[in-house]
Amino acid sequence: MDYYETLSSALGPSHWWPGETPFEIAVGAILVQNTNWKNVEKAITNLKTNNALTVQGMRNYSINELQDMIKPSGFFRIKSERLLNFLNFLEENSAECVTDLCEFETSQLREMLLSVKGIGPETADSILLYALEKPSFVVDAYTRRIFNRHMLIHEDIDYHELQSFFADVLTEDVQLFNEFHALLVKTAKEWCKKTNPNCEKCPLGKFLQS
DNA sequence: TGCCAGGCCGGGT
DNA sequence: ACCCGGCATGGC
Numbered sequence: 001m002d003y004y005e006t007l008s009s010a011l012g013p014s015h016w017w018p019g020e021t022p023f024e025i026a027v028g029a030i031l032v033q034n035t036n037w038k039n040v041e042k043a044i045t046n047l048k049t050n051n052a053l054t055v056q057g058m059r060n061y062s063i064n065e066l067q068d069m070i071k072p073s074g075f076f077r078i079k080s081e082r083l084l085n086f087l088n089f090l091e092e093n094s095a096e097c098v099t100d101l102c103e104f105e106t107s108q109l110r111e112m113l114l115s116v117k118g119i120g121p122e123t124a125d126s127i128l129l130y131a132l133e134k135p136s137f138v139v140d141a142y143t144r145r146i147f148n149r150h151m152l153i154h155e156d157i158d159y160h161e162l163q164s165f166f167a168d169v170l171t172e173d174v175q176l177f178n179e180f181h182a183l184l185v186k187t188a189k190e191w192c193k194k195t196n197p198n199c200e201k202c203p204l205g206k207f208l209q210s
Numbered sequence: 211t212g213c214c215a216g217g218c219c220g221g222g223t
Numbered sequence: 224a225c226c227c228g229g230c231a232t233g234g235c
Contacts, residue, residue: 033217039233040216074232078218120218140216185216194214214234223226 001169003204004176007183010203016182017130019044022098024053029126030082030118031073042072055090055097058083082118089116098131106134121159129181135172138181139163142188149192149199150207 018037019025024044031040046069047053052061061069066080073079093112095101101109106128113124121139128136139162147153153162170176191202199205 029216032215034215034230035217035232036215036234038215039231042233072232074215075217075230076232078230082218118218122217126216138216142216181216188216211235215232217230219229221227221229223224 003207004170004180004183006203006206007187008179011183011186014179014182014186016178016185017126019130021053022131023055025131026086026098026127027053027083029123029130030086031070031079033075033079033123035074040073043070046070046072055087058087078118082116085116085118089113098127102132102134106136109134110136121163125163129174129177133174133178135174135177137163137166137170137177139166140181140185142185142192143181145194146184146188146192146204149197150204151209 017025017028018041019028027047028040028044031043044053047058050061050065050069051057052066052069058066063080063084066083067076070076070079070083089112090096090098090101093101104112109132110124110128113119113127114121119127125136125138128134129138139159144153144155144157144162147162147165148155153165157165166180170180187202187204191198191204199208
């Protein structure tokens with residue numbers, strides 16, 4: 001796809017998700033729900049400081065302690081539940097760590113993740129792609145905003161519709177999915193803000209019909 | 211200073 | 224099946 005080529009050559013490889021371990025990535029995916037990443041960073045730092053950023057480590061804390069640590073990322077009561085739901089999910093599937101989930105087939109694992117209360121399509125896809133390196137294209141508000149601004153999609157298009165919008169034209173490749181989403185996030189943060197967009201300097205500006 | 215941020219769930223039509 | 228309010232904090 002032209003959009004990918006353009007971004008890739010303009011912004012170079014970013015090979016991205018802020019997070020060092022699969023578990024950290026999964027936790028980040030839950031904490032970032034409708035939340036600024038800056039706030040999530042603070043929560044992640046708190047967890048790391050308390051050695052709570054591992055499967056075993058997080059289990060050592062009560063829900064109240066967990067809430068104190070993740071408070072900066074907002075929705076802390078709900079999100080603490082969601083983290084515990086995810087931990088229970090791992091346990092139910094006798095996974096000592098997140099990567100143990102790799103044995104499951106992608107689409108099956110996606111369904112399993114969606115059955116966890118608090119994990120929706122985007123969170124599931126983020127975990128699949130960035131924590132487990134399985135080819136599941138991630139659609140987020142940034143993706144939606146950019147392609148809506150380019151008049152290629154309707155603003156309130158359904159998640160799976162938008163996902164297949166990409167699946168139809170992209171080869172199913174982990175690195176491609178990873179990099180494309182990363183580039184879209186970078187682009188949106190830089191030039192495609194909700195208010196005050198700067199399409200002149202955006203690498204994708206040339207695709208906008210004027 | 212109000213508005214916004216990388217969703218998701220549950221209850222009401 | 225759709226629509227909408229609630230959830231919470233810190234940054235700009």
